[in-house]
Amino acid sequence: MTRTRRTHHWRGLVAVALLGAALGVLFKRPLIVLAGSVGVGFAVYPHLLTPPAVSLAVDRRLSERDPAPGETVTVTVTVTNEGDSWLSDLRLVDGVPAMLPVVDGTARHTAALRPGESTTFSYAVVAEHGAHRFRPLTAIARDLSGEYEVETEVEAVDEIECLRAPSEPPVDGATDPYPGRVLTDASGAGVEFDHTREYHPGDARSRIDWRQLAKTGSLATLEFRQERSVSVTVCIDARADAYRGQHGEPHAVSHSVAAARELLESVWDLGERAGVATLGGPDCWLPPDRGSDHADRARHLLLTHPSLSPRPPDWERTRAEDDAEPDPFDRLSARLGGNAQLFLLTPLADDEIVGFAMEQAARGQSVTVVSPDVTGGDSPGERLAAVERRNRIDRLHRGGVRVVDWDPAQRLRKSVAAARNRWQR
Template identity: 40%
Template sequence: MTAQSIPAAARTLPTEALADDDPGYDEEIPRGLRRTNRWRGVAGLTLLAIGLGLLLEQPAALLAGVFGVAFAAYGQIGAAPTPELDVERTIDVDEPAVGDEVPVTVTVTNEGEDTLTDLRLVDGVPDGLAVADGAPRGATALRPGSAVELTYEVVATRGAHAFDSLVAITRDVTGATERVVEVDAPDRIICTPELPADPPSFPLRAQTTRYTGRTTAEEGGDGVEFHATREYRPGDPLSRIDWRRTARTRDLTTVEYRRERAASVMLVVDARKAAYASHEPHAETSVDRCVDAARTVAASLLADGHSVGLTAVSPRACWITPGHGLEHRLAITTTLAEHESFARRPPEESTNVYGAGREIRGRIASDTQVVVFSPLIDDGGAQLAHRFDAHGHLTTVVSPDPCVTDTVGQQTATISRALRITQARHGGLPTIDWQREERLERALLRSNRRWSA
């Protein structure tokens, strides 16, 4: 078992207990067993004590040397026991809400016939969950039939989090050798944030399909907002005749309203490796904020009667064709929460932005609008949005800001991102700059004021 395969919590144990490249590692020792080099140098000190005892004719020194030889010999021929463990993990809440602290109890029972005099345990806490209280590791001695518990709490975050195997490390009584084993204990926590029930309004650009909705078209027809008047035509509804004007001019006049139609919208989340930016280790990433924004925008557009689809620019494929209805809403909710495209850890492979954009354009209708969610921390996200718009898909950008300005490099990245936003706006792309520590609703309100000014 390599150090890379051991859960992160185990890496807080002494390095000698985990490193396969330890210079004292003996290739002839059976797999899973290794020397700790804890008593390295004992043999030399023992020989020194025996030599001094003989030279100075000191029985005490000679006796100490004899005991040292015996102890060193035991360390060479002894071996850490192989544990036979039963592991039961209890999770109080399997499907918590985001931010909930979830208690976890791990019960480890010694089902073997040997007493484990030095047993170290490390539970396989998923990388996406932070430990809020307690500790997922411990050290104890365990008699046959006895059990020990590890109790701790984790903070729930979006996604499906699978627990790794529990790692058990045993040592012999001298600590000279140790054995590392994994004990399977499959469990997981699923955290699926719902789409907001009362989302803020999201401003789409004027693009229409034949279905009724709330995106305005630059033509008259049925609706609620006044558009124009025209001469009466046979068959016009009496309710749309402007009777006041008719009484004044004695000419029948029909009122036309600005027609409202539904849009087909594809939400495109920039989930490339380069988009996983964060202002500090283990903090929320830009992709996390993009997913949060996509969830809010999807809820807003579905509530307005639009057809909404979802995809990701990522080596991990994800696709939901634009649609509407309760089942479609559930599919978007589940995908944003659990799909591997939006995992908390970035993909290992890079993504060809040009190829990904071309593939998406080839799968959506010509009149489909696009909303791109990207931190715009490199040219890839900006190019993606510009190409969608250049190919006739009215495009809006939502950009969570991951930047800080503590160092010169960070200041440079902040300026570069600001330039990309300015270029996008000058190129006709409405761009919502969502600042850190700011609610998305406020960012949308600022943008609405900017676009209506």
């Protein structure tokens, strides 16, 4: 996007020049008239120029694209003037991801570039948990007079992935050695022996227990434990209430996006199907599936979908949109299949999300809540928020909903392992 605007840098000079010329004529002072005429000339000069034509190329280099949490990443940006205009006053602002703090140097730079020339600047950021995409670099170029200003954005797609996948996702059921299947409590055709029953006419010959026939002379039929594919929906609570966190720290939605990426990758590593959904904001829904193309679409949604913006939504506009849109809880409930497993990523900021999780569990849906803990602080309001969150976790436990209480300062896999130990007691 390119915008051209006038700065009106010389507007005051025009008034002063005209006033000086008028006073010179009035008092018959030729020198004052001459000085005023020179001022008018300077004021007219910018109108004879045209805005600069800006054509830039950006090359961004990262010292590390897959850093560990807390690791410093050096970003080196090279900007080249690919146009035919001399850019005498060029100001650059790199599109640093919202959740990555700059700890050394600055993401701002100024330069004067002739056609074909380049300029380079560097800065350092600290890697935070999650996948972070750089925004376009913003360039502002002024002409020699400073009257015209051209602002443009230059895209240079780069990402920092600070991810550590859990060794095993908290998928409901025991995954057997055959990827893509989970053993059920129902019996029938399968691969694992369950029991024998009396033979019925029409039973498949392959399921007859020939050993028992040879030993006792009576027919029996083998029954095996049935299998079914796992279908996982990873849902991120992106409602306005979920955009909460400590001052200067990533908010809960950002942590949830990072956790969603890890959970999806770990489910796909098992050969299972997984999809993405959101609660709140513009509708985001990718049905569970597997495969490289599907995984690429899911990753792209997590990085770019407007409902997962790193900036909190406007409260008043959000309320108006919520009144006009279908209830997000009803919409998600209708999309979940009977055998789908729901991973609900939420800071548990209100009772509505707790009621939804317990309602789905009461319907027989497998529900696992992964809750980033962004509470803290010593103010009465912050202490109350921490107590309310703990009470909501207790309600979920009593309602039979599995909860992963995750401290974002630690790796998700550690919290998953601790929660799994509690569930197995």
